[in-house]
Amino acid sequence: MTAIAFPKPDPAILARRDEIIAGLAALVPPECLVTSEDERRAFETDALTAYRRLPLAVVLPRTTEETSKVMAFLHGAGVKVVARGAGTSLAGGAIPQEDAVVVGLSKMSKILGVDFADRSMRVQAGVTNLAISNAVAADGFFYAPDPSSQLACTIGGNIGMNSGGAHCLKYGVTTNNILGARMVLADGAIVEMGGDWLDSGGLDFLGLVIGSEGQLGIVTEATVRLLRQAEGARPVLFGFPTSEAAGACVADIIGNGIIPVAIEFMDKLAIEICEAFAHAGYPLDAGALLIVEVEGSETEMDAQLQRIVEIAQRHGVSTVRESKSAMETAAIWKGRKSAFGATGRVADYICMDGTVPTSQLCHVLEKTDEIVKHYGLRVANVFHAGDGNMHPLVMYNVNDPAEQEKAEAAGMDILKLCVDVGGCLTGEHGVGIEKRDLMRHQFSEADLAQQMRVRAAFDEGWLLNPAKVFPLDGRTIAATSAR
Amino acid sequence: MILSPTSEAELIEAVRAARAPLAIEGGGSKGGLGRPLQAQDTLSLKNLGGVIFYEPAEMVFRARAGTPVAQLEQMLAEHGQMLPFEPMNHQSIYGAAGAPTIGAVAACNISGPRRISHGAARDSLIGVRFVNGFGEAINSGGRVMKNVTGLDLVKLQAGAFGTLGPLSEVTFKVLPRPSTQATLALHGLDDARAIGALCRAVGSPFEISGAAHLPAGILGDAPRTLLRIENVPESVVYRLGELQKIVGGGDTLDAAQSEALWRQVRDVAAFASPDARALWRISTAPSRAVDLVRRVQQGGAVAHFYDWSGGLVWLAVETGDDARAADIRAAVAACGGHATLVRAPVDLRARVDVFQPPSAPLMALTRAVKASFDPNAILNPGRMYAGV
Ligand SMILES: Cc1cc2nc3c(=O)[nH]c(=O)nc-3n(C[C@H](O)[C@H](O)[C@H](O)COP(=O)(O)OP(=O)(O)OC[C@H]3O[C@@H](n4cnc5c(N)ncnc54)[C@H](O)[C@@H]3O)c2cc1C
Numbered sequence: 072m073t074a075i076a077f078p079k080p081d082p083a084i085l086a087r088r089d090e091i092i093a094g095l096a097a098l099v100p101p102e103c104l105v106t107s108e109d110e111r112r113a114f115e116t117d118a119l120t121a122y123r124r125l126p127l128a129v130v131l132p133r134t135t136e137e138t139s140k141v142m143a144f145l146h147g148a149g150v151k152v153v154a155r156g157a158g159t160s161l162a163g164g165a166i167p168q169e170d171a172v173v174v175g176l177s178k179m180s181k182i183l184g185v186d187f188a189d190r191s192m193r194v195q196a197g198v199t200n201l202a203i204s205n206a207v208a209a210d211g212f213f214y215a216p217d218p219s220s221q222l223a224c225t226i227g228g229n230i231g232m233n234s235g236g237a238h239c240l241k242y243g244v245t246t247n248n249i250l251g252a253r254m255v256l257a258d259g260a261i262v263e264m265g266g267d268w269l270d271s272g273g274l275d276f277l278g279l280v281i282g283s284e285g286q287l288g289i290v291t292e293a294t295v296r297l298l299r300q301a302e303g304a305r306p307v308l309f310g311f312p313t314s315e316a317a318g319a320c321v322a323d324i325i326g327n328g329i330i331p332v333a334i335e336f337m338d339k340l341a342i343e344i345c346e347a348f349a350h351a352g353y354p355l356d357a358g359a360l361l362i363v364e365v366e367g368s369e370t371e372m373d374a375q376l377q378r379i380v381e382i383a384q385r386h387g388v389s390t391v392r393e394s395k396s397a398m399e400t401a402a403i404w405k406g407r408k409s410a411f412g413a414t415g416r417v418a419d420y421i422c423m424d425g426t427v428p429t430s431q432l433c434h435v436l437e438k439t440d441e442i443v444k445h446y447g448l449r450v451a452n453v454f455h456a457g458d459g460n461m462h463p464l465v466m467y468n469v470n471d472p473a474e475q476e477k478a479e480a481a482g483m484d485i486l487k488l489c490v491d492v493g494g495c496l497t498g499e500h501g502v503g504i505e506k507r508d509l510m511r512h513q514f515s516e517a518d519l520a521q522q523m524r525v526r527a528a529f530d531e532g533w534l535l536n537p538a539k540v541f542p543l544d545g546r547t548i549a550a551t552s553a554r
Numbered sequence: 555m556i557l558s559p560t561s562e563a564e565l566i567e568a569v570r571a572a573r574a575p576l577a578i579e580g581g582g583s584k585g586g587l588g589r590p591l592q593a594q595d596t597l598s599l600k601n602l603g604g605v606i607f608y609e610p611a612e613m614v615f616r617a618r619a620g621t622p623v624a625q626l627e628q629m630l631a632e633h634g635q636m637l638p639f640e641p642m643n644h645q646s647i648y649g650a651a652g653a654p655t656i657g658a659v660a661a662c663n664i665s666g667p668r669r670i671s672h673g674a675a676r677d678s679l680i681g682v683r684f685v686n687g688f689g690e691a692i693n694s695g696g697r698v699m700k701n702v703t704g705l706d707l708v709k710l711q712a713g714a715f716g717t718l719g720p721l722s723e724v725t726f727k728v729l730p731r732p733s734t735q736a737t738l739a740l741h742g743l744d745d746a747r748a749i750g751a752l753c754r755a756v757g758s759p760f761e762i763s764g765a766a767h768l769p770a771g772i773l774g775d776a777p778r779t780l781l782r783i784e785n786v787p788e789s790v791v792y793r794l795g796e797l798q799k800i801v802g803g804g805d806t807l808d809a810a811q812s813e814a815l816w817r818q819v820r821d822v823a824a825f826a827s828p829d830a831r832a833l834w835r836i837s838t839a840p841s842r843a844v845d846l847v848r849r850v851q852q853g854g855a856v857a858h859f860y861d862w863s864g865g866l867v868w869l870a871v872e873t874g875d876d877a878r879a880a881d882i883r884a885a886v887a888a889c890g891g892h893a894t895l896v897r898a899p900v901d902l903r904a905r906v907d908v909f910q911p912p913s914a915p916l917m918a919l920t921r922a923v924k925a926s927f928d929p930n931a932i933l934n935p936g937r938m939y940a941g942v
Pocket residue numbers: 117118153154155156157158159160161164165176196217218219220223224225226227228229230231232233234235236237284285286288289290291411412499500536
């Protein structure tokens with residue numbers, strides 16, 4: 072695919088490659104510096120694999136201080152920097168450029184301290200999301216945001232994207248679960264934001280940095296909020312004849328004052344794909360499926376599920392499967408959690424990520440179908456219904472350039488639709504390069520200019536992940552200039 | 555002069571016309587909060603009110619900044635919903651007549667006891683519209699719960715005390731109001747044992763939505779340690795029983811008693827006006843809260859109580875020369891945390907840092923970010939830090 076533009080690499084930087092690498096080599100040991108073409112290949116893309124750019128070099132610092140030295144050097148040399156966690160971004164947020172150095176956090180994956188009384192944990196930014204929860208699981212605690220990529224993705228990347236997960240309906244997304252962070256600024260200065268307490272006062276820089284996609288600094292450590300696991304969790308699986316019925320059921324559950332921990336939605340095609348892959352026992356005759364999970368003691372879950380099943384019955388539910396065992400629970404979730412992987416086995420796909428007001432879900436599903444059909448493609452829908460965060464998977468053949476273009480165009484149309492019904496371009500995956508050129512559909516020039524001035528307050532020279540988030544033309548550079 | 559725009563267009567006009575600093579105000583309930591500023595004109599948002607939409611099924615509303623919080627709470631209650639973060643009402647500590655507005659709750663990031671389980675105002679605030687120093691109306695966020703599109707200026711605005719521009723509209727997500735509540739009260743514990751009990755309870759699976767310790771003399775003669783549960787009746791009963799096993803007994807306050815008591819905790823009734831002592835609000839880690847208070851006590855008497863499982867300390871001290879700022883800043887530096895001087899005479903608030911001074915690089919960023927919104931320093935300059 073070539074539709075999304077990258078800025079032209081700066082020839083002056085490319086010409087100084089040897090000198091820049093020599094400068095880095097003076098700061099970190101050889102095992103922390105990747106320069107050969109072969110090894111740099113591993114860093115040329117993320118989960119938006121249709122786009123790739125080989126970075127100038129890759130540095131893998133081991134400490135905050137090392138990161139600071141590297142950043143100060145690159146700043147002095149005027150070299151662009153792309154922060155990288157595990158490279159699982161679906162928006163191209165971690166894709167490098169030829170004149171940029173990747174700063175990867177993979178050598179900083181230690182857990183630094185856990186405090187159960189204060190319910191907090193200090194970690195290095197390269198630790199994986201799942202490793203955090205695993206480290207405290209035996210003590211009955213967990214870290215709430217659980218992206219499906221949690222086995223691989225890092226807490227630094229989660230902070231970069233303000234990632235969500237299946238359980239954020241109840242527990243919130245990354246920004247609601249981070250208490251503090253240490254960050255290296257563009258010029259190498261080290262700042263500490265927040266702490267291991269709630270509400271730090273002053274301007275909420277932590278809140279600004281979360282979701283800033285590596286444009287404001289390199290996060291090297293974070294303090295995350297731990298939560299106590301519920302006594303038990305149990306999903307129920309509903310099959311409905313139509314998407315409309317499933318959508319109406321979601322609205323009715325919430326309208327009745329029930330906030331389950333998760334409400335996940337799959338349409339017919341997604342059901343077929345996931346069932347073929349995971350053999351989870353999904354109802355193949357259903358037009359749509361919901362997974363609703365509740366938490367509490369056995370009696371509490373019984374009571375909640377009973378209310379939820381009653382509501383589902385009012386909406387003509389055709390299949391009801393309450394989990395009766397841990398194995399059944401795992402099976403119900405297995406299909407959902409492997410949805411992206413399972414789809415990937417059937418076809419190449421791009422995963423859209425718009426959020427819409429929940430009242431618009433059915434309308435948007437219908438329109439999405441029309442849009443995709445118009446381009447002669449297929450779409451599977453699997454998403455977080457409770458919060459309106461849609462994930463249409465537009466399927467295409469990566470080896471057919473014409474089809475790729477159609478898939479991208481369909482994706483863009485879907486995202487515009489999300490904005491037009493009162494939603495947004497991205498609920499949890501971030502803008503990256505993928506939605507960069509759609510930003511004007513959601514924001515006015517004045518809105519974007521204000522964001523870019525804030526960005527410039529951190530990075531006057533636009534050295535940090537510069538090709539992302541904001542349209543390449545019309546960038547406001549100076550921190551205080553009017554448009 | 556007091557400027558009271560009744561529309562966003564008039565608000566923009568007022569900002570564009572300003573040649574000297576404007577003091578931004580909502581309903582006037584929190585005039586005592588923050589540094590006093592030298593401004594000829596006041597920009598009041600109290601006439602810029604009204605609900606723009608409320609969608610109970612989507613659990614979201616948008617209102618103009620000047621809408622009274624009380625009006626919104628009533629609107630939500632009629633649909634069995636609530637503001638999750640339980641915002642404190644500052645009228646009682648300031649003895650102020652003005653009614654709190656939703657814009658000020660957002661701008662000052664005002665939360666209450668339920669913050670411990672449901673997050674702060676900033677966590678429920680999903681969209682803002684404001685006017686920057688260029689006189690432009692700026693949108694950030696929106697009306698949906700999950701939104702990571704662009705830089706999150708919503709978070710910057712929450713807690714910026716108007717220094718980045720007056721909010722014209724705010725959008726909050728809301729939650730169903732639990733059908734009932736009850737509170738488990740433990741009696742006679744000293745601070746350390748009380749906070750130990752609170753932390754054990756909060757670290758249980760029973761979803762505590764309020765965890766406070768009131769030492770002797772605070773809303774009663776003997777110490778009380780309070781744990782609130784909000785849920786359906788059967789769960790409240792079951793969870794109270796389980797909690798008693800964890801913390802070793804305690805007796806129960808029913809829904810009405812519980813509600814009344816938590817309102818007092820929320821509004822810091824123990825130090826209500828006419829009490830005029832200086833009042834500090836300190837965030838810290840629960841496990842260090844008692845040590846922090848002990849350090850301040852070494853320099854002289856204080857009255858105090860804890861919310862948020864010990865993570866929020868309210869301290870009342872004699873006003874004196876500096877409201878004990880030196881002691882308190884030293885204790886906070888040693889224990890970690892964040893202290894704000896919430897109540898003190900105006901001359902003292904001009905002399906003593908009201909907000910905790912940020913580290914040098916964060917202060918530099920604060921200046922740069924302020925300038926990116928308001929390069930001519932028209933909007934509430936100096937409300938948070940001198941010269942910013
Ligand atoms: C199969 C699959 C399923 C997924 N499911 C979900 C899901 O359920 N929910 C969800 O929200 N996302 C999901 N994602 C997207 C992705 O996993 C998240 O965006 C994740 O947070 C990225 O983490 P990472 O470590 O891979 O970061 P990267 O992809 O390496 O980087 C992401 C962004 O953060 C920046 N960044 C990385 N580290 C740092 C740092 N230390 N300091 C500053 N900036 C940094 C990068 O520059 C980049 O802009 C999924 C992805 C895949 C492939």
